[in-house]
Amino acid sequence: MEQRLHLPRLIAHRGAKNIAPENTLAAINEAARCGADWVELDVQLTEDNVPVLIHDRTLDRTTNGSGEIKSTNSKSLTSLDAGYWFDARYKGEKVPLLLDALDLCQKLNLGVNLEIKTYDTSIYNLSLIHISEPTRPERISYCG
Numbered sequence: 001m002e003q004r005l006h007l008p009r010l011i012a013h014r015g016a017k018n019i020a021p022e023n024t025l026a027a028i029n030e031a032a033r034c035g036a037d038w039v040e041l042d043v044q045l046t047e048d049n050v051p052v053l054i055h056d057r058t059l060d061r062t063t064n065g066s067g068e069i070k071s072t073n074s075k076s077l078t079s080l081d082a083g084y085w086f087d088a089r090y091k092g093e094k095v096p097l098l099l100d101a102l103d104l105c106q107k108l109n110l111g112v113n114l115e116i117k118t119y120d121t122s123i124y125n126l127s128l129i130h131i132s133e134p135t136r137p138e139r140i141s142y143c144g
Helices: 025-033 074-078 098-107 124-131
Strands: 038-045 051-053 111-116 140-143
Touching: 025 038, 025 098, 038 098, 051 074, 051 098, 098 111
Parallel strands: 038 111, 111 140
Antiparallel strands: 038 051
16 A cells, blocks of 8 residues: 655754754754754764764764765764854764664654765665664655
8 A cells, every 4th residue: 555655844854953953862952942853964874884874975064073974984073073163052962873864853843854965975774774763754755
C-alpha cells in the first residue's frame, strides 16, 4: 500500500539557522520553539562512517576545526565547537550525530527532511538504516 507524505508549507532550513548555528541541536530546538513542524538537516559521513549533521564538505566555516568531514573521525568531529562562529552564547555547541538529532526531533514531534551530502562518498544506504529506526518513519523524508 502506497503512503503519501504530506509535507508542510514551511520547513526550518538547517533548523532555525538564523537564530542558532545551523545543523545543531540548538537550531532544532529553536525551530520547534518558533513553531516549525519540520526541519531540513544536512547529513554526511565521518571518516569512521558515522552520520553527522553538517552542510559543508569541510569543517572550516561552521566549526573551530579544519579539513574535510570524510577525513575526520566522529570522536574528533563531535568534540569541535560548532557554535562559537555564530554567537558567543552558542560557544560549546557540538556537531551532532544524526541519531541524536533524530531523537531530539522525535521528542519535539518534528518531521525531518534529510539532505544527504555525498561529496564523492556513499551515505545513502547507511543513512537509510539509521532513519528506519524511529517510531514515526512517516515523518522523515530524504534526498541525496
